Every structure is written in C-alpha cells, then in structure tokens.
Amino acid sequence: MSKGAAWGGLTGAERSAHAGETAGQTGPLEEFVYDDKIVRMFAFATVLWAVVAFLVGVLIALQLTFPALNLGLPYTSFGRLRPLHTNAAIFAFAGNAIFAAVYYSTQRLCKTRMFSDTLSKLHFWGWQFIIVCAALTLPSGFTQAKEYAELEWPIDILIAVVWVGFFGVNFFGTLVRRRERHMYVALWFYIATIVTVAMLHVFNSLAIPAGLLKSYSVYAGVQDALIQWWYGHNAVAFFLTTPFLGLMYYFLPKAAERPVFSYRLSIIHFWSLVFIYIWAGPHHLHYTALPSWASTLGMLFSVMLWMPSWGGMINGLLTLRGAWHKVTQEPVLKFFVVGVTFYGMSTFEGPMLSVKLVNSLSHYTDWTIAHVHAGALGWNGFMAFGMIYWLLPRLFQTELWSKKLANAHFWIGTIGILMYILSIYAAGITQGLMWRAFDAQGNLAFPDFVETVTQLMPFYLIRATGGLLFLTGGLLCMLNFVMTWKNRPARYEEPVHAAPALRPIPAVAGLADTESRLHANTNLGHTGDKFLQGTWHRRLEGKPIKFMIWVLIAVAIGGLVEAIPMFLVRSNVPTIESVTPYTPLELAGRDIYISEGCYNCHSQMIRPIFAEVKRYGDYSKPGEFVYDHPFQWGSRRIGPDLAREGVINPNSLWHYNHFRDPRAVNPNSIMPSFAWLLHDKIDFAQIQTRVRAMAMLGVPYGEAVEEGVAQAMAEIQAGDIALEIEQAGGPSVAETRDKKVIALIAYMKRLGTDLTKTPAAPAEATANAE
C-alpha cells in the first residue's frame, strides 16, 4: 500500500494533524483500573426505580377506571401520584440508566478511571437521596406544579449541586485527564446533556420561597408557560434523548461488534440536534395565550428536527449491517433494535404533533400520553434494559443468569408497549373528535364532558393491562439482575489496563494552528482558507471545555431568541384593566389546587377553537394570567377545562358536594373524592407570608401585605362562602368556615371572572397599586 493510500488521501494539513495526534500519544505508558463498582450501583438503582416507576404508573392507570383505588387517602390520589410516576420514570429510572451508561462508557472511551471516586459516590448517593425526597414530598402535596419540575426549591438546589458539582465536575475532570486524543461522539452527547440540563434546571426553577417547602415561580402566566415548556420539551431532548443517543453510539456498536455506520453522519446528527431541539418547546402551547409567532417558531423547528432525529435513527439501525443474524440470538440486540425503532417512530410523530392543525386535535388528549409512552417505554425503556443485559455479565463477571428470561422480558415488554400505546392512541383520537363534534343543529354533540370520559374506559383498561405487562418485564429483569449478581465471583477481577499518557500537541505539528495554503495577502483570505481546511472542528473534538462552551452557545441561541422578545416586548402580553390579583383566600385556594395536583387532569386554557369556545366560554387572553405564579394551563383534560369555572358554575354548595363525593354529583365522574379538604383546616396565619412572597414578585397586593391584613381578609371571605353554603342547604358556617375546601371553592369561583368584572376606578387602582 502506498503511503498516500495509507493516509486515506489526507491533505498536507490533515497529515500533519495526524502526526500531531500520534506525537501526543507517545507519552509514557500508564496503568489504570476502571471503577466498575459505581456502574454496578447505578445499574441496580436503574432496575429498582424502574419497578417503582412502573408500579406507580399501573396504579394511577387503574385509578382512571377505578377511582376508589386511591383508598380515600390524599397521598395516593391521582393528582399527587402522577408527578411521582413521571419523576420516577424520568429522573430515577432513566436518570440512573444514563449515569450507569456514562460511568461505564466514559472511562473506556477516555482510557482512564473516573476523575474522583469520592465525587462518583457523592453523585450516586446524592441522586438517590433526591429521589427519596421526591417520593416523600410529592405524595405529601409539596409541588411547584410545573410538569417534570415539580420538586420544591430545597430539592432543586440539591439537584443543581449534585448535577453540576458532583456529576459535571467528575465527568469533565475525566475528559480532561483522558488518554484517548479524540473524544468519541458518545461523549459529545453526554457533554450536551450535562450542560443543557443544568441550564434548563436553573432557569426554570427560579422561585421565591414562601416557606421551607413552598415557593412561587418568578415567572408568571405567558412567560412562565414559555420557560416551563422550554424546560419541559428540552427535558425530553437533553435528558431522554441526547444521553440515550450517547448510549446508543457506544453500546450498540459494542453489542453488534461493528463500528457505527457513519461517523460523518454522527457529527452532523449531533450539532443539528442540539441546535434545533432547544427551539421546539413552544409547540406545547399552540393556540394558547402564547403569542402565535413563538408557537409557529416552535412548530417550524420541530419539523426541522425530524431530519437529525432520523439521521441518528438510521445511523443506529445501519450499524447492524452485516450483524442482523445476531439479533435473533441476542436479547440485547433485540432490545436495541426495537428501542431505536421506537426512537424513529416517536421522532416522526413528534414533529407531526407539532403541526398546528394536528395539534388542535391532539392537544390535551391521551394522544400525547401515547406519544410520550412510545418514547419512554420503547426508546428509553428498551435502550436502558438492553444496556443492563449487556452490562450484567461484564459487571458481575459471570454469565447472564437466564437468557430465556431476558427474551421473555423482551416479548412481554414489546406486547405491553403495543397494548399501551395503541389503546391510548385510540382513546386520544376518540376524545379529540368527541370534543369537537357538532350535531345537525350546530350544538355540541357531547355537551356533557363526562360522556367523553366514559367512552374511554375500555381503552383505559387495555392501557392498564399493557402497563402491567411492562411492569412484569421489569420484575423479570430485576430477577435476572439479582440471580446474576448471586453468581458473581467471590472477588471481582480488576484488570489493569495500560495506555500512553496524552501530551500537549506541539504547535509545529499543525493541529494547534493550521497554516494557510494561500499566497494571498489578505487576512480574510488566510482565515477563510484555514476554515475550509476543516481542522478547527478536529481540534474542538479534542478539547472538552471549549467543546462544552460551543454546545452552550448552540443551545443558548434558541432559548434567547424565544425568551428575549417574550420578556422584553410588552405587546406580547397586553394588559387587561379588569384583571386583579387573587384575594388572599383565593391565593390559599390556588395553593391547595396546586398541592392536590389538579393541573394533572384539568387545563385552564380555552383555545380560540370554535368547539372550545362553545363548550367553555370566551377564549383565554394573555393578560388574564399576569398574576399567575406559576401558570396553571395544564397539558391534558382528563376532566374539563376550568378557565371559566367561576363564570360557568359559581355555586358554592355544588362545589362543596363535588369535592366531598364527585360521584354523588355526577355518577359517571372518575374524579377522586377530596373528602379530606372538608376536615383539614386552612392555615390562616400562613396566608400572610404567601401574600408577601407574591408581592415580592411584583403582584400589587396593596395594604394586604401589612401584618394581619391578608389573614383578616381571608377569614371574612371564608365566612361569606361558608354562609352561602349554609343558606343553600349545606352544612353550617361553624362547620365549614375554616376548612380547606372553602379556600378551594373561593379559587374555583374566581376562575375566569376577571373579564366580566368592571375595571376598578383609576383612583382606587392607584391606591391599590401603591
């Protein structure tokens, strides 16, 4: 072979760059041992929390058909358990899977042990502590009411410390002292994950504390919605996609014993994905009070996102070229193939759902839930389980206990996913079509919302069965895990590896500073020529900190382009004169609404769609939400929208009876009873603190911030509502006036009434503002 061929036809500059790399790898040979103990710990946590997340999921799925399954307890009601399910699935199950993947692959891709064993342990135990905190606080009703970001402020701080201080420092420290010059593409995806999740978490969680486990988002209404779905969508992007793509790029080639199909494609895949994904958040808010320019932008970038997503999917599947025969033999590959296929399907469906016309039908329905579960169970679940089965023999240095059981897990899980998503697709489309159906006279064909709910019961039962099968698969994995662990050797072998240390690249080698090939005398010409030689990116691929900064710039652009105009251009949120802050009692009621997780079933956002206006009343305006810290627009309608509840149904006794026993009011209702609100007392003294916290955020509470005023105002309003209930034939004032249900009723009666109020006289408004 000629020298030129051996170099693959490299240009002079590239050849010198290669020489530089080679020169950098001729340092002294160093020995090292990988830390697999930490991988074993994260792998076990993955399977353990998987079972917990799936179990809670099955329970709440069954509650939609059998509401009594909450056993009449506040801690097990749907609104409180649903965030527990989503947090457990995302941050406990998928999170631990990510960490297992990162700790195993990073050490090997960098040819070094993790930067610090202490940081590894702090990361592991810190993260498990956060999960336990979530498991305790969410069922207890402590929540910020922002989907997938429900945890209260002290836990948010802990997350930031563990993520950045322990995980981030450990990871980047490992990259810095690596012995492999080129950072493999899986590491790029890990870098994007760590940087972007930190950014999203910090900005979305900014809040003013109003107690040890209570806070109010610093953003309100439209702006809060934008930031929340910038976070929410990118939690999917950078917690459930990029790290799993890193996992795919490492473990799939390992399992198939084939290099990735196209490394060129992986480069384009990476940068396109991280740049485009961050823009797509507003597609969660189509036809809401969010300005349409923002949601249209979200839609366009979501459609563009299809390309890099499918580039990655194709790259994954084609990695199996020449190895497809192994798929029939190896359960690991079966999991990976179906996982990547689900990634392709979900990333086709996502852009489709972001198209406004499709979204007008799908939004708030179970279609979204089906989409999410196709991704979470199919892509994240199967990639995680495939990785676990591949890791088990290597981590425990023995054969997998039962390949048959792993195969059984694969088939049971696959059937479970299909039963789940197909039934819920049918449920979602049924829901959407029933909501917008009209009869021949132009009236809603199903004016009673509950009709559209009872229609879904068969689908819900099939969904719960599918979930049960997926849970069974998780239990089989746990059994296989434990039995493989029991067969481990008495003492783990710790192979000693050796690799040359990396040395700084000499500038003369060419990699550090490309030389221009031109004889032109303009600086621009030289700069352009150096750029065209393309070695700038090759240099970047070997510099973790610079790489991280460029990733941060790429993701920041999308966020800033949407956030800056939303916060700084006033015309985005036209004010409405008649909109006033919630009264202290209404604020307390709103806190109860948040605490009980009502937003998990009810939206507060009427879209300018004829069927919605007909059913719920005038469509929602941006100016109506300027005091909503946090916004409560919701993302699904298991129950009806409540944006105009105060206008549609101001009857206090009806609400009282409904909270006590929904089925006594509507026999087909699937809402759980909130009987405890009829006994638990309002903490009137606490209301003052909360009003002051809201005032700190700029809500004009006027004299209500003075000591005792908010409390007195709340007590008076509570007495009025209690009297109204008594006069309508309900229980006596003495029995109800200090109960939580009264505050919640005050909030219900307030919803949507701002538009029908007469604006305060200018003098009064000025006094209030002062």
Next chain:
Amino acid sequence: MLSDVFGNLRLDVFPTVGMVFFLVAFIAISWRAVRASRAEMDEAAGIPLHESDSTGSKGE
C-alpha cells in the same frame, strides 16, 4: 431601556438571526464532516471497539 430597544425591533428579527446562526453552523459542520478522510472517520468510529470488555474468568 433594553425593553425599548427590543420593543422597537420587528419580531421576525429574532428567529431570522437565530436561523442565520444555525445555517452557518450547519454548513460549517457539514463541510467538516464531508471533508474528513475515510481513515480518520474509521479510526474515530472504531474507538469503542478498541477496548475489550472482559467478563472475567468465570464469565468467559
């Protein structure tokens, strides 16, 4: 003041600027990927396979 500056800009300026950034980055990255030699790409793609993953003497 910042609000006044941004308030007077047309809204389509923001996505247009973002789009330009993306296109420049996309073309540059694609250029780098297309220009890379096969040997370099093959070498990078093979990195995960360089390392053998021992299952220990009990698992061999």
